[in-house]
Amino acid sequence: MKKPYVLSVEDNxxxxxxxxxxxxxxxxxxxxxxxxDGESAIQYFETMQFSDNPPKCILMDIKLPKMNGLExxxxxxxxxxxxxxxxxxxxxxxxxxxxxxxxALGGNSYVEKPKTYTDLKEQLPKIIQYWTxxxxxxxxxx
Numbered sequence: 622m623k624k625p626y627v628l629s630v631e632d633n634x635x636x637x638x639x640x641x642x643x644x645x646x647x648x649x650x651x652x653x654x655x656x657x658d659g660e661s662a663i664q665y666f667e668t669m670q671f672s673d674n675p676p677k678c679i680l681m682d683i684k685l686p687k688m689n690g691l692e693x694x695x696x697x698x699x700x701x702x703x704x705x706x707x708x709x710x711x712x713x714x715x716x717x718x719x720x721x722x723x724x725a726l727g728g729n730s731y732v733e734k735p736k737t738y739t740d741l742k743e744q745l746p747k748i749i750q751y752w753t754x755x756x757x758x759x760x761x762x763x
Contacts, residue, residue: 625753626652628676630662630693631711632685639738640745647746651677651753659688663696666703678707678729678752683719691722698727707752 627644631637637655644653654676656662662681665671679697683690690710697703707729712719715733723731732748735741 623674624650624652625677626654626674627749627753628654628656628662628665628679629711630656630659630679630681630685630690632657632682636682636734639741642738643742643745644749647742648749651749658686659690659693661687662693663688666697666700672702675703675706678709678749678756680709680711680748683710683712683714691719691726694723694726694728707756709748709752711748 629637629640631640637657640653644651656665662685681690681693685693690712694708694710697706697708704727708727709730709732710719710723710728711732711734713734720731729752730748732744735744
């Protein structure tokens with residue numbers, strides 16, 4: 622049986638490297654796959670690979686090249702086959718209007734990126750455990 626995986630839509634190479642380290646050391650039962658821009662994420666959502674094996678959740682930055690994270694979230698929530706996948710905005714921004722827009726577009730959670738590796742190491746496993754283990758997502762779209 623394949624391990625569950627999380628899709629991270631993130632363009633910051635430093636953040637990706639830190640997240641990879643946390644997944645490797647603290648969340649070994651879950652894989653992570655990275656996509657570095659909004660357009661590539663949407664292209665991936667349309668692939669058979671994605672349809673056959675969707676992620677348990679999507680971690681998405683807002684400030685992405687080519688198409689921002691809120692535009693990608695809007696796309697996801699308007700596509701029947703992917704609309705129930707939990708999307709967690711993980712952003713360095715704490716702007717109230719972005720938080721409001723995240724929830725208005727159907728985002729499941731908004732988390733400000735931890736500022737230190739120690740904080741990331743403490744918070745990311747909790748976020749992933751909740752969305753991959755405790756949260757009960759529908760098995761299909763109704």
